[in-house]
């Protein structure tokens with residue numbers, strides 16, 4: 001079975017393999033397996049990666065807006081803080097699920113796993 005486009009599947013919150021099954025059972029909780037193609041999702045873990053990318057994306061949007069409101073529109077500081085705080089929370093909550101789905105889909109597509117050293121064997125590997 002060919003895999004679905006990871007970007008399209010992620011934006012739709014769908015399985016990266018078939019593109020049909022729901023990826024999430026909660027806001028950020030991944031399903032243990034795809035309900036359509038039964039692909040196992042338990043081996044992949046995006047960890048803190050989605051939050052880091054969301055911080056970069058939201059910061060790139062919110063910080064210039066704060067500067068524009070301060071230096072071009074001359075808003076009072078309390079209004080700028082209020083607008084920026086609401087925008088930061090709203091954008092972060094809106095982007096976290098698609099970013100998590102995107103990282104999971106790319107991790108699944110490229111069979112990425114935890115890095116391991118291969119130059120040193122475990123002590124019980126030695127004969």
Ligand SMILES: [Zn+2]
Pocket residue numbers: 015016017018019020021034035036037038039
């Ligand atoms: Zn599937």
